[in-house]
Amino acid sequence: MAEEADTFITVSTDPFFLTVAYPDAHLPLLRQQCGIPEKPYEADDVSVLPQVGIDSQRLREYTADYYNCMSRLDTAVGLLLERLERSGKTDETLVIFTTDHGAQFSRGKTCCYEGGIKVPHIVKWPGQSAVGLTRTELISHVNILPTITDILDIETPSGAGQSYRSLLGDEKVTWRQYVCSEWTGSNPPGYFPQRTIRNKRYKLIVNYLSDRPSPSAQNYAGSERLWPPGATEDEIASADERIRAAYATYLNPSRYELYDLLEDPWEFHNLIGNPSLSAVADQLQVALAGWQTATDDRIVSSEVLDRLTTDHDRISAEYYTESAWGSSRDYRWQYADYLHR
Incomplete structure (x- = not known):
C-alpha cells in the first residue's frame, strides 16, 4: 500500500x-x-x-x-x-x-x-x-473537513462542523462543552438507532428501539454471537454481577442510559433514574435535542422512525433470514423518498 x-x-x-x-x-x-x-x-x-x-x-x-x-x-x-x-x-x-x-x-x-x-x-x-x-x-470526525478547509483557507460547506485548527497548538482555547455521536445501522439486520451526547464527565445514550434486543449485542456477545471475539454466554455468566448487569443492558437497553465517565469510563453502571443525577440527565437531553434540531435529525419524528424501522424489518425478513450477509442486494430503499424532504 x-x-x-x-x-x-x-x-x-x-x-x-x-x-x-x-x-x-x-x-x-x-x-x-x-x-x-x-x-x-x-x-x-x-x-x-x-x-x-x-x-x-x-x-x-x-x-x-x-x-x-x-x-x-x-x-x-x-x-x-x-x-x-x-x-x-x-x-x-x-x-x-x-x-x-x-x-x-x-x-x-x-x-x-x-x-x-x-x-x-x-x-x-x-x-x-x-x-x-x-x-x-x-x-x-465531523470536524475533519472544516479543519482542512480552514487550513487551506477555502470556503467550508454549511453544516460541516467546527474546525479544530486552534487545538493544534498548546494555547488555551475556548471550546464546546458537548460532542454528539450516532449509530443507525450499517446493514438492515444491524439497524438499531442510537444517539449520544457527552461532556467531559457525563454521557447520555438514547436507544430509539428499546423494545427490542440490540443487534450489536446479539452479534458480539452471548449464545447467538456472529463474531468470534465476542464474549460467550459462559464467559458472561462467569463475570461478576456488575459486568453481567452491563451485558444485560447491552442486549436489552432502556430508552436512556447515563454514565459517569470519570468514575466509570467503560460504562458498566447505568445511572439513569438516579435522583441525584436527574438534573444532569435533563441537561444532556436538552442539549442533544438542540443538536438534533440543528442537524435536522429526522429520527426524532415518530412517523419517520416507524417508517424507517418498517423498511429495515421488511428487507431483513426478505433478504437476510438465511444469511447474515444477505441472499441478495436486489432491493430498493424507500427512505431516500421521504427522509430528507
Missing part, C-alpha cells in the same frame, strides 16, 4: 488529497502476516480490552492477535510516512491518523459505548502542530 500511495504522491506536483485505509484491525485478526510482527504477542502478554470487562484465555488470545494487527498497522503507517519523506513533501503535508470505529469485540464496534466511538486521532502538520501534545477537548 505504501508503494501504491507513493506512486500517487510523486506522480504530480499538484496539491493532493489521499486516504489510505488498511485492512488490519478488522477480522480475521491475523497473528502474523509477511513475517510481521517479527515477535507476535501471546495471550499472556496482554489484557482484554477494558470495555469487554471479562477475562478468559480465549479472549486474551483474540486480544493478542488484535495487538498483532496493530503492530503490523504501525509498521505499515511507518512505511507510508517514509515514502512521504522520500518524496520531499513532508513539510507541506498535513497527516491525520484516525479510525472510524472501535475494535470488533463486545461493547465495541457497532454500538455507542466508548469502546465503539472513542477512537484515536493524531495530527502531524510540520511547523504548525505541537509535537507530542495531547488535547482533551471533545472532537468528532
